[in-house]
Amino acid sequence: MLNFYEVFYRFLEGPHISEMDYDLDFDQKLRDTVTKYGIKYDPQNPIPQDDQMADNVFAAGLEFYEKIGTYCIDTLRVATFTKREILEALAEAPSEPVFGTDKDAKKLIARPPESDLPPWFFIGAAGAAVTDERVLAAIVEGYGQVPYGNSITTPSITKINGRPIIAKTPLEVLGSIRTVEVSKAALRKAGRAGMPIMNAISTATSDAAKIAGSQFGLNPADGIMVGSMSELKMDFQRLNEVAYALHCGSNIVAESGPLLGGYCGGPEGLAVANVAYHLQSILVQRGTVHFTFPIHFKFSSNTSRNTLWSTSISNQGISRNSKFPLLTSGILASGPGTEMSFYENAARTITTCVSGGGILALGLAKNVQTDHLTPWDPKFSVEIALSTLGMKRQDANEIVKELLSKYESKIPEAPIGKRFQELFDMETLEPGNEYRELYYKMKDEMKTYGLKFAT
Amino acid sequence: MSEAKIIENLKEAIIELDEVKVVEAAKNLIDQGIDPLVAIEKGLSAGMTAIGDKFNIGECFLPELIRAGNTFNAGIKVLEPEIAKSGAKQSQTGVFVLGTVTGDVHKIGKEILAMLLKTRGFVVHDLGEDVSLSTFVSKAEELNADIIGMSALLTTTMPAQKEVIEFLKEKGIRDNFRVMIGGGPVNQKWADEIGADGYAETAEEAVRLAMKLMDTK
Incomplete structure (x- = not known):
């Protein structure tokens, strides 16, 4: 595989192109590729069952990435890679990386569609905001207690010393450091001292804050999350993070968030672009794992029928053709403590699990409402996921269609639910009666769709 | 070609994202002495409104909006000298x-x-x-x-x-x-x-x- 600096030099020496021209070129080449491979969205089947189409989506993503490359917004240049270079990277990509330490260390392996192996459970609402350190500590401790959880992502604190954290300032550096310190202590309290934090510094928007935070308790077996800009763009700041992580020997969680309705266009383009991100995450972001969250531009969530379809077909394509591990995040439109959130959670979790890869559970209320997250929403995801092991896509498709009928029309006006503090006891981390009763009521309802639980 | 047809062509060119068609229609309009401000309002702007409506109901996406904007600009470029000659002012929201x-x-x-x-x-x-x-x-x-x-x-x-x-x-x-x-x-x-x-x-x-x-x- 090309080494990182060979890739970086292409950002310094590749052809110049304006950002708008790159964006429109992205659109045109993506459209052409979708047409060439005959990829067609099928709203009747949110979980498609056509292996050939899944392979076509993967092949289309590979061809598209070869044609479009990655854009650098600092140099206004494109780094492109030959098919041979991309295939070499795919062949040499990490396939069984270890995350975590001591008894919490575990291999993260790629998982094919309809697998009977449990998926990797990446617990937490990636980047969601919490008020302060007190809520952060309680939430992270709760995440540490989620059964079968393999890793966590911390939320972002919004205040430090009682004042709002402002991007690119010393307050952001301090906030990033405190996030790591508080989260590590909370995991120790939960009895999961070695549980890897794959995104410990979501408070950080700058490379400086991220690197500073990582000096205060992260180790290479955790993970530094390096995001891509949309669509298929990087900047020096993100590349600096890669350089730092590589030289620490740290795991890298290569993040992407392709947008349905943006330059990816509709669901077919979104699926193909998601594959291109998978390849970029190996070559450019130098990932140890690819973490992606295809998302709807209008609903800021990914439980709509078209985003489920895109996720399913691209996850199938990736999981059938790549040994580089994949994690996919669910972001619900509705918030905690609402019936709708359980329907969305189940639909998203089932779709992801039977389509291949592991899951990140779980963003709620579009991941934008402060303190709208609980440890029991990912616990529900875990229970749902375990009930789908070995399930056929056809059966899962029928269940997801039924679940969609319960919430689909409500997505534009989804209820935001309640804050963690309103639903849970912050000291005991136990849910109040309102949430507990709803949880078990919804779990019982899931049994009526054919899902089987151990308890 | 009637005034109504030329203006309709302008609108269609925006919806079809066709810069060649919009330039042809705009030139045609000038040749026929049609008021360019009317053409902008009823042709180009109406086309942009239609594209916006299509976007709002999920029938098209961001790239179409951008291409429609580029098509609009191509039409305006042809019409602007005529507007300047007349001394009239283009309306804007x-x-x-x-x-x-x-x-x-x-x-x-x-x-x-x-x-x-x-x-x-x-x-x-x-x-x-x-x-x-x-x-x-x-x-x-x-x-x-x-x-x-x-x-x-x-x-x-x-x-x-x-x-x-x-x-x-x-x-x-x-x-x-x-x-x-x-x-x-x-x-x-x-x-x-x-x-x-x-x-x-x-x-x-x-x-x-x-x-x-x-x-x-």
């Missing part, structure tokens, strides 16, 4: 200065809003991403903006929206502009707290809000 605040590089949602505003006749100046406080204010003054729109997708960049409003107040020019805010973590409560004139959750709502704010100017 308002001048909108837009950007993502400092520290924040999210752009696609903002670009969707910029294009939808154009479909409703706004002249939009997109300042880009990671826009500094001073750039927002100086550009709004320089361009005589009606509305300043600020996007923030991160909780840590939201305070920059407040900074801009406070700076406008300190300079004594707050009332010269309407200020709109948006972005994932932003809500009406925050808008009220920092003294913004409005908040919108989606691009469609933001366009409706902008139209409403123009009525208050």
Whole structure:
């Protein structure tokens, strides 16, 4: 595989192109590729069952990435890679990386569609905001207690010393450091001292804050999350993070968030672009794992029928053709403590699990409402996921269609639910009666769709 | 060819994203002595409105909005010399200065809003991403903006929206502009707290809000 600096030099020496021209070129080449491979969205089947189409989506993503490359917004240049270079990277990509330490260390392996192996459970609402350190500590401790959880992502604190954290300032550096310190202590309290934090510094928007935070308790077996800009763009700041992580020997969680309705266009383009991100995450972001969250531009969530379809077909394509591990995040439109959130959670979790890869559970209320997250929403995801092991896509498709009928029309006006503090006891981390009763009521309802639980 | 047919061709060219067709139709229109302002209103602008409507119901996406904007500009380029000769003035809904605040590089949602505003006749100046406080204010003054729109997708960049409003107040020019805010973590409560004139959750709502704010100017 090309080494990182060979890739970086292409950002310094590749052809110049304006950002708008790159964006429109992205659109045109993506459209052409979708047409060439005959990829067609099928709203009747949110979980498609056509292996050939899944392979076509993967092949289309590979061809598209070869044609479009990655854009650098600092140099206004494109780094492109030959098919041979991309295939070499795919062949040499990490396939069984270890995350975590001591008894919490575990291999993260790629998982094919309809697998009977449990998926990797990446617990937490990636980047969601919490008020302060007190809520952060309680939430992270709760995440540490989620059964079968393999890793966590911390939320972002919004205040430090009682004042709002402002991007690119010393307050952001301090906030990033405190996030790591508080989260590590909370995991120790939960009895999961070695549980890897794959995104410990979501408070950080700058490379400086991220690197500073990582000096205060992260180790290479955790993970530094390096995001891509949309669509298929990087900047020096993100590349600096890669350089730092590589030289620490740290795991890298290569993040992407392709947008349905943006330059990816509709669901077919979104699926193909998601594959291109998978390849970029190996070559450019130098990932140890690819973490992606295809998302709807209008609903800021990914439980709509078209985003489920895109996720399913691209996850199938990736999981059938790549040994580089994949994690996919669910972001619900509705918030905690609402019936709708359980329907969305189940639909998203089932779709992801039977389509291949592991899951990140779980963003709620579009991941934008402060303190709208609980440890029991990912616990529900875990229970749902375990009930789908070995399930056929056809059966899962029928269940997801039924679940969609319960919430689909409500997505534009989804209820935001309640804050963690309103639903849970912050000291005991136990849910109040309102949430507990709803949880078990919804779990019982899931049994009526054919899902089987151990308890 | 009738005036109505030529104007219809202009509208169709926008919907079909066809720059060649729009230029032909615009030239044809000039040859026939049709009022270019009428052609813009009933042809080009009507086409942009139709594209905006298609976007709102999910029949097209951001790239189509951008290509429609480029097609619109190609038509305007042909018509502008004629408008200048006549001394008439092209109507516009308002001048909108837009950007993502400092520290924040999210752009696609903002670009969707910029294009939808154009479909409703706004002249939009997109300042880009990671826009500094001073750039927002100086550009709004320089361009005589009606509305300043600020996007923030991160909780840590939201305070920059407040900074801009406070700076406008300190300079004594707050009332010269309407200020709109948006972005994932932003809500009406925050808008009220920092003294913004409005908040919108989606691009469609933001366009409706902008139209409403123009009525208050």
